[in-house]
Each structure stands twice: as C-alpha cells, then as structure tokens.
Amino acid sequence: MALSPTDVARLARLARIELSDDELARLAPQLDVILDAVAEVSQVAGPDVVPMTHALPLTNVFRPDVVKPSLTPAQALAMAPAEEDGRFRVPRIMDEEA
Amino acid sequence: MSAEILRATASELGERIARRELTAVEVTTAFLDQIERVDDDVKAFLHVDRAWSLDQARVVDARLDAGEKLGPLAGVPIAVKDIFCTQGVPTTCGSKILEGWLPPYNATVIDRVRNAGLVMIGKANMDEFAMGSSTENSAFQVTGNPWDLERIPGGSGGGSSAALASFQAPLALGTDTGGSIRQPAAVTATVGVKPTYGGTSRYGVIAMASSLDQPGPCARTVLDAALLHEVICGHDPMDSTSIDAPVPAVVDAARSGDVRGLRIGVVKELGGNGYAPGVEQRFREALDVLKAQGAEIVEVSCPHFKYGLGAYYLIMPSEVSSNLARFDAMRYGLRVGDDGVNTVEDVMRLTRGAGFGDEVKRRIIIGTYALSSGYYDAYYGSAQKVRRLIAEDFDAAFTQVDVLVSPSTPTTAFKQGERTADPLAMYMSDLCTIPSNMAGNASASFPCGLAPEDGLPVGFQVMAPVLADDRLYRVGAALERGLEASWGGSLLDQLADSDAGAYLGVRTDVATPPLAEPVEASDAREI
Numbered sequence: 196m197a198l199s200p201t202d203v204a205r206l207a208r209l210a211r212i213e214l215s216d217d218e219l220a221r222l223a224p225q226l227d228v229i230l231d232a233v234a235e236v237s238q239v240a241g242p243d244v245v246p247m248t249h250a251l252p253l254t255n256v257f258r259p260d261v262v263k264p265s266l267t268p269a270q271a272l273a274m275a276p277a278e279e280d281g282r283f284r285v286p287r288i289m290d291e292e293a
Numbered sequence: 294m295s296a297e298i299l300r301a302t303a304s305e306l307g308e309r310i311a312r313r314e315l316t317a318v319e320v321t322t323a324f325l326d327q328i329e330r331v332d333d334d335v336k337a338f339l340h341v342d343r344a345w346s347l348d349q350a351r352v353v354d355a356r357l358d359a360g361e362k363l364g365p366l367a368g369v370p371i372a373v374k375d376i377f378c379t380q381g382v383p384t385t386c387g388s389k390i391l392e393g394w395l396p397p398y399n400a401t402v403i404d405r406v407r408n409a410g411l412v413m414i415g416k417a418n419m420d421e422f423a424m425g426s427s428t429e430n431s432a433f434q435v436t437g438n439p440w441d442l443e444r445i446p447g448g449s450g451g452g453s454s455a456a457l458a459s460f461q462a463p464l465a466l467g468t469d470t471g472g473s474i475r476q477p478a479a480v481t482a483t484v485g486v487k488p489t490y491g492g493t494s495r496y497g498v499i500a501m502a503s504s505l506d507q508p509g510p511c512a513r514t515v516l517d518a519a520l521l522h523e524v525i526c527g528h529d530p531m532d533s534t535s536i537d538a539p540v541p542a543v544v545d546a547a548r549s550g551d552v553r554g555l556r557i558g559v560v561k562e563l564g565g566n567g568y569a570p571g572v573e574q575r576f577r578e579a580l581d582v583l584k585a586q587g588a589e590i591v592e593v594s595c596p597h598f599k600y601g602l603g604a605y606y607l608i609m610p611s612e613v614s615s616n617l618a619r620f621d622a623m624r625y626g627l628r629v630g631d632d633g634v635n636t637v638e639d640v641m642r643l644t645r646g647a648g649f650g651d652e653v654k655r656r657i658i659i660g661t662y663a664l665s666s667g668y669y670d671a672y673y674g675s676a677q678k679v680r681r682l683i684a685e686d687f688d689a690a691f692t693q694v695d696v697l698v699s700p701s702t703p704t705t706a707f708k709q710g711e712r713t714a715d716p717l718a719m720y721m722s723d724l725c726t727i728p729s730n731m732a733g734n735a736s737a738s739f740p741c742g743l744a745p746e747d748g749l750p751v752g753f754q755v756m757a758p759v760l761a762d763d764r765l766y767r768v769g770a771a772l773e774r775g776l777e778a779s780w781g782g783s784l785l786d787q788l789a790d791s792d793a794g795a796y797l798g799v800r801t802d803v804a805t806p807p808l809a810e811p812v813e814a815s816d817a818r819e820i
Contacts, residue, residue, distance in 0.1 A: 203658060210614060210661045211621075211638065212654055213646025222655060225716055229659060232717055233603040237671045240678030247681035249504050249534075250490040250733025251759065256533045270397045276628035285623050286637045 198227040296799040298323040300789060303369045303463040303517040310368035313357065317350035317368030321412050324370045328415065328461045330798055334442055336434045337455040339375050340383045341415040346370070349412045356410065366520055367410030372462035374453050375416040376423055377403050377508070378497040382413075386499045387421040387431040387449075390620050390627045390648030400497025401529045402466060402508050409524045414462055417452030421650045422617065423473055423501045425449050426722035429713055430652045437709075438481060439797070440749055440788060444706040447477025447722075453511045454481040458785060460799050464521050465511040470501050471605055472702070472726025474509045475738035479701035479752020482740040482784035484518045484769065485511045487726075489759050490733035491536035494529035502612035503534075505605075505730040513785055515739065515769040519547035522762070538760060546763035550770030553587030557768070558694030562598045563725045568703045571744025575751040576700045579741040582775035583768065593694055595686040600679045601727045602720060607663045607676035608731075614660030617653065620645065655716065684732040691758045696768055699725045701738035701752030725754055735762040739769045740784050741776060750784060 200223040207214045214222070268281055277284040298306070298320055309315040325343050332338055353368045373379065376386050378396035380403075385391045399407070406413070420430035428436045428451025436451045438444040439458040446455040453465035454477035467474035469487035478485025486509045493508040500506060510521035523544050528537040559580065564573060584590050622628040622644035623637075630643035649657070663672035690697055702722050712719040729736035734756060741753035753772060757764040777783055788794040790802040 198662070202662075206658045206661045206665075207654070208642075209665075210657045211618075211641040211645055212649065212657060213642040214654070215646075218651075218654070222651065222658070226655060226658060226662075229606065229655070229716060229720075230662070233606045233672075233676075236600055236603040236607060236679055237675040239597070239600050240675060240682060244678040244681055246674055246677035247684060248677060250684075250731070251534070251536075253534060258530060266397055271624075273397065274394055274625040276622060276626070277631065283624055286631050286633075286635055286640045288637045290636055 198223065198230055295323045295326065296801055299327055299460040299799050300786070300801060301463070302514050303366060303512060304514070304520055306369050306463060307365045307367060307520070310357070311365070317353040317357070317412055318347060320368060321346050321350040321370050321414065324414050324462060327798075331459050331796065332461060334437065334796065335439060335455050335459045335461070336436045337417055337452045337459065337461055338372070338415040339385060339387075339418050339433055339452070342382070345382065346412055346414050349407070353410045353412060363410035364524060366464070366524060369411055369464060370414040370462055371406060371411045372415055372417045372453055372456040372465040373403070373413050374419055374450050374465070374467050376419060376468050376499050377466060378499070379403055379413065379416070383416065384499075385433070386423070387419045387433065388648065388650070388653070389432045390644070392627065394625055396497070398497060401494035401531055402525045403497065405525050406466070411464070411524070415456075417450070417456055417465060419452055420449035421653050422499065423449040423468060423470055424613070424652045424656055426472070426476055426719050427707075427709070427712065428452060429709060430650055432650055435709055438706045440481065440706065440793070444708055444749070445480070447480040447706070449473040450477045450511065454478055454483050454485070457481065457483045457511060457513055458788070459797055460789065463513065464517060466508065466525070467511045468498055468506055468508045469726075469730065470505045470507075471609060471730050472723040474511060475726045475736060475752065475754060476702045476722055478511060478738040480706040480750055482750035482788070483511060483513055484515055484737070484739055485509065486518050486522060486737040486762070486765060487729060487735065488522065488526060488762050489536070489735045491534050492526050492540070492735070492760070492762065494532040494535050496529055496531035500616040502609040503616060504612060505609060507730070513783070515766055515773045516544070516547045519543040519766045536760070541760060541763040543763050543766050546766035547770050550767060550774055552583055552768060552771040555588045555696070555767070556694040557583060557588050557590050558593035558690055558697045559590060560598065560697050560699045561592050561594045562596065563699035567721070568700060569705060569744060569746070571746045572700045572704060572751050575742035575744060576753060579753045579772055579776065580698070583771055586771050586775055588771070591694060593690045593697060595690055595697070595728070597679065597682040597686050598728045601683055601731055602724055604676040604679035604683070605723070605727045605731065606659070606720060607672050608680060610656040610660030611663050611673050612660070613656045614664065617657055620648065652716070680731045683728050687728070687732045687734055687756075687758070696764050697756040698768075699754045701725060701754040705744050705747055705749035705751060729756050734759050735765055737765040737769060739772050741772065743784065
C-alpha cells in the first residue's frame with residue numbers, strides 16, 4: 196500500500212489544509228510510513244468482534260429544556276476575526292463563475 | 294525562606310496557609326520569583342501574569358482571614374496546561390491558530406480549582422493540540438527537561454512536568470489522550486494520573502480525541518496528586534460523558550499505601566525488546582519494594598496490547614480530523630487570505646495551512662484517509678475492533694489481579710531533536726500508556742529511580758479497573774514510601790541538591806541556611 200504525494204494533496208484539499216510543495220514532499224513519505232506501520236491492525240480481529248466506539252458504555256443524556264444564562268452576542272463576537280452589524284463577517288461563499 | 298517554600302509539598306503548603314503561618318500571596322510570590330529565575334532556561338510557561346496570580350492569591354487570603362473554610366489546597370499555586378480554557382486569559386493549545394485567543398468561559402476543571410482556592414500561576418507549554426511526546430511540537434517554544442535541559446520533558450504535557458520538576462509550581466493540570474500526563478511524569482520523576490475516562494470533566498478542554506481525552510492531576514508526591522484529583526473529579530452535567538458516581542476515595546488510599554495482599558500483575562507484553570536496560574532494572578526493583586510490603590506479584594498476558602499503538606494511530610487521528618474542523622477561521626482564531634477575492638473555502642485552507650504545524654497536519658490527513666469511503670472498514674472499523682480486544686484483555690486480567698503494572702515508557706528522556714524527523718519513533722513513547730486510554734480505565738505513573746546508564750528518571754505505571762482510581766494511589770504511596778526510605782528522600786530532592794540542579798537555586802543542603810521558622814517547617818513535615 197502506498198500513499199503518493201497526489202493522494203496526500205487530495206486528502207489535504209478534503210481536509211481544507213493548504214500544503215506547499217515542500218510540505219507535500221516532506222509529509223507524504225512520512226504518512227506512507229505511518230500508514231504502513233498501522234496497517235497490521237486490519238489483520239487482528241475476526242468478523243465476530245464488535246467494534247468499540249467509546250471507552251465506557253454510554254446512554255444518551257438529556258437536560259431539562261429550560262433557558263439558562265449563555266454568552267451575550269458581544270461575548271460571542273469578541274474574538275471574531277471579522278465582525279459586521281453584530282454578526283460574524285465571512286468571506287464570500289461562491290466563486291466568481293458561480 | 295524561598296527555597297523552603299519551593300521545595301515543600303502542596304499538602305504542606307496548604308496546611309501552613311490554612312494555619313495562616315504563610316499567606317497565599319507569600320507562596321505565590323515565591324513561585325512567581327522562581328519562574329522569573331529559571332524559566333528563561335526551562336521554558337515551561339507560555340503565559341505568566343504576576344497581577345493575575347497575585348489577585349487570585351489576595352482573594353484567597355481574604356477569604357481565609359475571614360474564617361472561611363476552603364479545601365486543603367487553598368492558596369497553593371498550580372500550573373495549567375494551555376489546553377484548558379481560562380476566561381479572559383490567553384489559551385493557545387500550543388498552536389498559532391489560537392495565538393491571542395481569550396476564551397469566553399472557564400473549563401469546569403478550572404472552575405473547580407478556583408473554587409477550591411488554588412492559585413493559577415501560569416499556562417504551561419504543550420505539544421500543539423496535545424499531539425506529541427516531547428513538547429517539541431509547540432508552535433512557540435521547546436521546553437527543557439529540568440534533569441538535563443537538552444532533553445525532552447515528555448509530551449504533550451511537558452510544560453506541566455517541567456514546571457513541577459524545576460520547582461516553578463507544586464501542582465499542575467494535564468490531559469492524557471495516549472499518555473500525555475503519564476509519559477511526561479515518567480521522564481521528570483514526577484507523579485501523573487489519568488483518571489478513569491469520565492471521572493474528570495472535559496468541558497472547556499480543547500478537544501483532541503474525545504473518546505480518549507481525560508484531564509488529570511500532576512504533582513511531585515502521591516498525596517499531592519490525590520488531593521488535586523479530589524478537587525477536579527466528579528460529575529459535571531456540562532460533559533455528556535461525565536460519570537455520575539461517587540469519586541473513589543483517592544486521598545485515603547494515598548495516605549494508607551497499604552498493599553498487603555494486593556495482587557499485582559506484570560504485563561508480559563510491555564517489556565523486552567526496545568526497552569532500555571535501566572528502565573527494566575528500576576522497574577523490577579520497584580516490584581521488589583512492593584513485594585516487601587506484602588503485595589503479591591504475578592505475570593499476566595495481555596496479548597492484544599501490542600496492537601494498541603496501531604489502533605490508536607487510526608482512532609485518534611480520525612477523531613482529530615473531525616474535532617479540528619472547528620478551526621475554520623470564521624468565529625475565532627487566525628484568519629489568513631481574507632482579501633475580498635478568496636472564497637470562504639480558500640480562506641479556511643490558507644488559514645489551516647498557515648496555522649497548523651506538521652504533526653497536526655499529519656494527523657488530520659491520516660484521519661481523513663482512515664475515515665474516507667472505501668477505507669473506513671479496513672482502518673477505522675478494524676481499529677475499533679482492536680480497541681474492543683484490548684478492553685477484553687483488561688477485563689480478563691482484572692479477574693486475576695487487582696492492578697496491572699509496567700514501565701511507563703520504554704526509555705528515559707531522549708535528546709531534543711532526536712525523534713522529530715521520525716514520527717514513528719516518537720509514537721513509540723506511548724506504547725505502554727495507550728492501552729488504558731483505549732479501554733478507559735484509570736492509570737498513573739510514579740517515579741521509580743534513575744536509570745544507571747544515564748542517571749535519568751524512570752516511571753512505574755500502574756493500571757487499575759474503571760472507577761478503581763484509589764488503587765493507583767495505594768500502590769503509588771507504597772512505592773513512594775518504600776523507595777524514598779532507601780534513597781533518603783525523593784528523586785527531585787536529589788536533583789535539587791545536586792550540582793546539575795544548582796541552576797534551580799533551591800539547594801537546602803549547603804551554604805544558604807533556610808530563613809523560615811524551623812519549628813513550623815518540622816511540624817509541617819509530620820503531616
């Protein structure tokens with residue numbers, strides 16, 4: 196199994212991470228080695244083993260549906276990279292051609 | 294005076310503050326001065342603010358002077374790993390993407406620590422988003438191991454462990470996802486405990502892998518760790534995975550240290566090839582110490598532990614890739630490339646490319662791969678099955694023995710830079726600690742000696758069943774008592790009084806005689 200720089204570039208795009216050519220050249224071989232080392236995991240358990248999603252058995256937890264104090268708009272916006280009219284300002288969501 | 298305060302245990306300091314022989318301000322000032330004296334060399338802290346800490350201390354003093362009864366740690370300073378949200382106080386998680394961020398609320402653990410009257414003395418350095426075993430992945434600075442500043446203090450909680458071992462704080466808070474409390478404790482001769490999963494609240498702890506992360510206490514003595522454990526443990530409605538059950542009697546266990554009749558299982562698979570000879574030697578000697586105190590030692594096999602590392606490096610990155618999606622440059626944190634032309638997706642990509650370091654990128658990409666269609670069953674699904682097998686190994690072992698033990702990590706502290714280019718070698722540091730994160734049981738590391746070949750600390754890991762955290766402290770206290778009797782003091786006392794530790798300025802064996810009231814000091818030591 197081999198993870199090529201092309202694969203890594205595609206995965207980075209999916210994960211919304213910009214990688215420079217240098218980073219791609221450095222990270223791709225490392226990722227390949229890591230995946231190779233963990234691959235044996237797929238050989239260990241038979242089909243009858245039930246996957247374990249969590250450390251402890253959990254049941255869903257509900258809280259009473261009552262209004263409690265929460266952040267004010269000013270507190271929520273205090274650390275925003277950009278703000279406009281009491282809202283988070285975000286970059287445009289469409290490409291030019293869209 | 295100052296050296297005596299800095300060398301005292303947290304429980305001694307708490308007693309003396311409660312008796313009003315010392316004030317919280319005096320104690321806090323002593324530690325702030327120590328930070329000023331040594332942290333340019335150690336680099337344990339990312340954020341220190343004298344006014345912030347002294348204000349907290351003054352409030353505690355006023356409450357105690359008014360006759361209020363606070364807990365046994367009131368007025369005692371504590372270093373806080375920079376993964377805990379502290380309202381209005383910089384919290385970076387070791388990442389550039391959060392540089393300058395001021396959280397709008399406190400983690401539950403932080404609120405509990407404050408309510409108990411502890412004084413936060415600074416935010417401690419860590420690997421970025423707690424990903425690493427050396428603290429070299431911090432975006433801001435590389436922390437030295439107080440035993441040898443050119444070596445690593447462990448990770449991800451290397452700032453916390455280094456602060457303790459350099460007498461810059463008597464207590465610290467950590468988080469443990471695959472060993473980030475226990476491995477740093479092991480390589481610095483400090484105590485680190487990962488409580489049972491769900492025992493401490495994760496609310497306000499910046500998430501790495503939610504099914505594995507667990508906050509816990511870091512300290513210089515077993516009793517101090519237990520006292521802090523009791524402060525931070527317990528049910529929290531703000532964390533849906535928090536256990537609603539009584540907290541195990543950890544302080545009683547730490548005071549008793551009675552291991553007579555306790556069955557201790559040595560995990561056969563955690564030793565041998567890849568383990569340093571000095572680590573194995575000190576581990577075996579520690580077993581003899583426990584045996585001499587009446588414990589029964591048997592060998593136990595946990596055949597699936599050897600697959601733990603591989604399964605961990607699929608499950609953890611999968612959860613990482615999902616958790617770290619929140620850093621999207623929209624609501625807080627860094628934003629790069631918002632030039633009016635770039636789209637929101639471009640800005641996310643550019644921000645995450647610039648804001649995350651190599652290890653974070655590696656893990657997000659591995660996780661994205663492991664969860665992707667066509668690979669999910671082979672990777673993430675298989676890893677979850679292995680997780681089940683590891684938990685079943687624990688269950689089977691705990692029908693035969695009361696606790697399991699192993700070295701905490703296969704080697705002593707390695708040199709800075711030695712493993713940074715080889716991620717797999719770095720990952721091996723967590724070989725012994727990962728199984729307990731996978732199964733969710735309680736686990737701890739206690740100092741058990743210095744390896745003969747390099748004179749560096751070795752850690753002894755104890756693993757107990759879910760919600761039997763008290764057994765960790767029972768074994769830890771027995772070990773501490775037995776070993777310190779043979780050493781004539783703790784390992785950190787040896788460091789403090791050695792030439793290698795002279796830079797710490799806390800020698801009490803030579804020249805500078807203590808200025809403090811010797812009567813109270815000897816009283817305090819009887820506790």
